[in-house]
Amino acid sequence: MRFVAMKLHTRDQAKEGEKEVKEPQERPVAKWEPTVEGYLKFLVDSKLVYDTLERIFRNTGLERSERLTKDLEWFKEQGYTIPEPSEPGLTYARCLExxxxxxxxxxxxxxxxxxFAHSAGGRMIGRKVAEMLLDKKELEFYKWDGDLSQLLQNVREKLNKVAEGWTRxxxxxxxxxxxxxxxYSGDILRLILS
Structure with missing residues (x-):
């Protein structure tokens, strides 16, 4: 799956990238200017997606929902209003169900x-946003209990076992x-810039 995913990146995003930019929303952002409000929308919609995934698959070791709850609580303590989930998150959660x-x-x-995207590019984006908006505060969303490489490998092995019985x-x-x-993920990610 990684091979296919990497090919869907542009060359600017990954050396294995082969995707041609066709739609305006696929173009790289000329000026990366995230907002706290946009970041909150992204976190809220991400939480909805992770809530949905984690109701379906439990105890993977990669869970994010609880950590997102802590992060949103932190923002609330800082005086921010937490928005309701927006269309990108609602749409993706329905699709996943x-x-x-x-x-x-x-x-x-x-x-x-x-x-797997969150464990790679998502962490990089989180660091950039933290530098620009949060005085370099690392959110819980970007932390794992244990060695992330091993957690990912454990999940990869389980997914491979599931797929063993599949036809071509x-x-x-x-x-x-x-x-x-x-x-779907890109629609949610773009909320950071709203």
Missing amino acids: ELSEKDPQAFICHFYNVY EEKNHCLEETEKSFK
Whole structure:
């Protein structure tokens, strides 16, 4: 799955990237100017997505919901108003619920991409936002209990076991869902700039 995911990046994003920029929202942001309000929207919508994933798959070692709850509480203590989930998060959460019931291969693809992207590029984005807006405060969302590499490897092994019994068509179907996963996640990520 990583191979397919990396190909969907542009060359600017990853050396393995092959994606051609076609839509305006796919272009790199000319000037990265996050806002606290936009970041809060991103965190709230991300929490909704993680809540959904973690209701379906439990005890993976990669859980983020509880940590996001702590981060949102911290923002509240700082005097910020926590927004309600917005359309990108609501849409993605509904999609994940539906896929978990009707299309397990597609759901696994989304699960993989959400968690593994957060563990890589998501942490980098979190550091940038922390530097620009939060006086370098590292949020709980970007911390794990234990060795992250090992946690990811454990999940990767479990996902590979699940996929062992899949036909070639089912495996291909899982991989084909990667682009949709990127679109939904990108819609939520762009909230940082709103």
